[in-house]
Amino acid sequence: QAVGKGEFEHYMLKEIHEQPVAVANALEGRLGSDQVLIEAFGPQARQLLGRTRQIHLVACGTSYHAGMVARYWIEALAGVPCQVEIASEYRYRDVVAPPGTLLLTLSQSGETADTLAALRHARKRQEENYVGTLAICNVPGSSLVRESDLSLMTHAGPEIGVASTKAFTTQLTSLMLVALALRQLHGGDRDLTARLVHRLRYLPTLLGDTLQLDGEIAALAKGFADYRHTLFLGRGAQMPIALEGALKLKEISYIHAEAYPAGELKHGPLALIDGSMPVVALAPMDELIDKLKSNLQEVRARGGQLLVFADPESGLEQEEGMTVVKVPGCCRFLAPIVYTLPLQLLAYHVAVVRGTDVDQPRNLAKSVTVE
Numbered sequence: 576q577a578v579g580k581g582e583f584e585h586y587m588l589k590e591i592h593e594q595p596v597a598v599a600n601a602l603e604g605r606l607g608s609d610q611v612l613i614e615a616f617g618p619q620a621r622q623l624l625g626r627t628r629q630i631h632l633v634a635c636g637t638s639y640h641a642g643m644v645a646r647y648w649i650e651a652l653a654g655v656p657c658q659v660e661i662a663s664e665y666r667y668r669d670v671v672a673p674p675g676t677l678l679l680t681l682s683q684s685g686e687t688a689d690t691l692a693a694l695r696h697a698r699k700r701q702e703e704n705y706v707g708t709l710a711i712c713n714v715p716g717s718s719l720v721r722e723s724d725l726s727l728m729t730h731a732g733p734e735i736g737v738a739s740t741k742a743f744t745t746q747l748t749s750l751m752l753v754a755l756a757l758r759q760l761h762g763g764d765r766d767l768t769a770r771l772v773h774r775l776r777y778l779p780t781l782l783g784d785t786l787q788l789d790g791e792i793a794a795l796a797k798g799f800a801d802y803r804h805t806l807f808l809g810r811g812a813q814m815p816i817a818l819e820g821a822l823k824l825k826e827i828s829y830i831h832a833e834a835y836p837a838g839e840l841k842h843g844p845l846a847l848i849d850g851s852m853p854v855v856a857l858a859p860m861d862e863l864i865d866k867l868k869s870n871l872q873e874v875r876a877r878g879g880q881l882l883v884f885a886d887p888e889s890g891l892e893q894e895e896g897m898t899v900v901k902v903p904g905c906c907r908f909l910a911p912i913v914y915t916l917p918l919q920l921l922a923y924h925v926a927v928v929r930g931t932d933v934d935q936p937r938n939l940a941k942s943v944t945v946e
């Protein structure tokens with residue numbers, strides 16, 4: 576590989592630690608003093624986003640999880656309806672796109688066969704109803720970028736590890752910029768926009784602070800490596816982060832992992848809980864924290880082993896059956912980006928303990944260019 580691993584044992588670990596710089600690069604030149612610089616997205620951006628009435632967000636794998644987070648942001652911050660779909664489903668569906676639909680594709684590589692096919696499928700069907708296509712992508716000149724009306728590059732730099740890390744957090748950062756741009760164009764209150772712009776500037780530092788958890792998580796991973804199944808729980812915009820944490824763990828450690836919205840626990844997964852079932856939960860400070868705590872009690876009452884990544888103000892403390900890792904405090908909108916990092920580190924260290932090929936997991940490819 577032309578890109579070296581430097582001081583790191585694996586590309587994945589290097590890429591995890593590159594995230595503060597990668598996210599700073601994704602923000603570079605795109606923030607004004609109290610708003611997002613929409614012109615920096617390209618000459619037609621203002622017109623295209625201004626005419627957008629709803630969004631169809633289409634992607635695969637980790638990129639799909641970024642899209643799921645973006646739905647919460649776009650609806651909450653801009654009031655624009657948003658649906659998110661796996662590309663291999665979207666392309667074979669008789670999609671109904673109401674007038675004013677923006678097709679937003681997300682892809683690290685820009686060459687994923689299903690995502691490209693979904694873009695082409697949408698353009699062929701009901702072309703008149705799409706206001707246009709926007710690609711959020713890491714590879715300039717890729718097919719997806721060439722075939723879209725507008726593209727926003729994530730500037731993550733080359734990602735070698737098959738399990739995506741910095742490509743994901745830079746996609747999220749770019750999606751937050753899109754959500755704020757839509758808010759500006761759709762008349763959202765300016766104070767919150769200005770506060771979020773300010774917090775975005777501070778995000779690289781916050782991610783750097785969060786990476787200080789590396790040693791603590793490496794120590795916890797030793798106790799984790801013998802489990803055969805894991806359940807990840809989150810609520811709201813943390814639910815897709817739970818999905819992404821489960822995906823990272825299964826991709827590189829081969830431990831079976833699934834994720835659920837914590838409120839759905841009673842509707843099935845609670846039946847799986849016993850002393851041999853670790854449950855990883857995400858507990859930032861938001862309006863759902865008390866509801867999440869009662870979900871955690873349901874797990875504890877059945878002997879489940881909890882590992883909770885929690886805000887220092889959450890009131891969650893280490894107890895019998897519950898390990899708590901304190902994640903640096905952050906605003907609820909940026910918490911999905913921050914809470915991704917400890918889950919990446921957990922998957923990485925568990926895989927290292929299990930001795931798997933972290934950068935090249937079995938049966939997987941970095942870019943899936945065939946159907």
Ligand code: G6P
Nearest residue numbers: 636637638682683684687739940
């Ligand atoms: C493969 C990779 C994943 C990636 C997915 C989508 O499955 O192993 O890490 O998330 O493709 O790739 P894309 O390049 O479209 O983001």
